[in-house]
Amino acid sequence: MKEQQEKPRIDLGNLKAGGFIKERGKDLFTVRLRVPGGRMAVPRLKKIAEVAEKYGGEFVHLSVRQSIELININFRHFDAVVQELGEAEQQVASCGARVRVPVACGGCEYNPNGLVDTQKSALEVDQRLFGAPTGHHKFKVAFAGCPFDCPKSSTNDVGFQGALLPKLDKGACISCGLCAKNCTPGAITMGEDRKPLLATDPCIWCGDCVKVCPTGAWEAKQTGYNVRIGGKWGRNPLVGTLFATFLPEEQVVAFITGVLAWYKEKAEGQGRIRLGDIIIQEGPALLLNHLRQQFPHSVVAATVPPQVIDTQVGVRGVQPWQP
């Protein structure tokens, strides 16, 4: 009877989606928390601090993908940790071959560059797709509010980047030249008539012209997400390539769902393989066609496969290092 009591009673259901990571030390685990978009309500932060103080080590770790990780949690305390965090509606994150917690920058609410509500999108994706098994490998999503792209969206399986298509009302222009001065890629020049001329190719859809124009002569014709697919980092990095432009914000979940369905089908029988490698193998046209059926207005006419970043260039062909 005594033995029975000393055996840890752990609800293994808590471990299903992952988020509990074995540490070097005996019995100790890192508990990765679910923080979509990196937004943390202050009362939740207080609760996390309380739980970390009670069960964890002397610090927490702020992870690269915006999680707070509790360090040195004894596995016997999993239930208590989950239950106490739950009092502030704080949940544990996902690991393994699943849709991970989405990353996002602050977006447009208080950041002057933001063009779209990245926080809303991240929360929606987290609510609808968090922990969904992919059948193959991890699946990462990120949201950047504008083409500055602080979250490096194209290094994710699906990366969303806020974008604005500008339109000029010539009549409202006072020929101040501020837009041409502000357009970093040099897409705007001032014409003979002292009115701006837009060259589409260099335009990166940042919206700076709209933001600076004193009269509202430049306005948004369209806003939404430019979507890059097939990115990842790690040992064999890939940069995702453009598959859709100006995807309406409300279609984000459906779009990811469409990509996941294609990934599951094409990766069938291939084990642990990332989406980007499947696109390289199958060619991007198949995925473009698949997505075009559902998103005819957003999917681009053509694209290239995810781009390999060779991180070992400087040492290739050099005499091997001798121990």
Next chain:
Amino acid sequence: MATIDLRGVSCPTNFVKAKLALEELEPGDRLELLLDDGEAVKNVPRSLKGDGHKLLGLQKTAEGDYLLTVEKGEE
């Protein structure tokens, strides 16, 4: 119209100085700001617009700096 020389003043100090100068004025009053090329001329006008002031024009000076004319907005 007063001119404030913000050349050599980096972001965001140049914007804060412009803001303080505008606080001394009445809505509808105008002010000229002398700005460096680069970050300053890109950021200061946009931030002033965000604060509700009216941008009236931008001129390149003979020295290659920029002269921005602003009208103070309503409080």
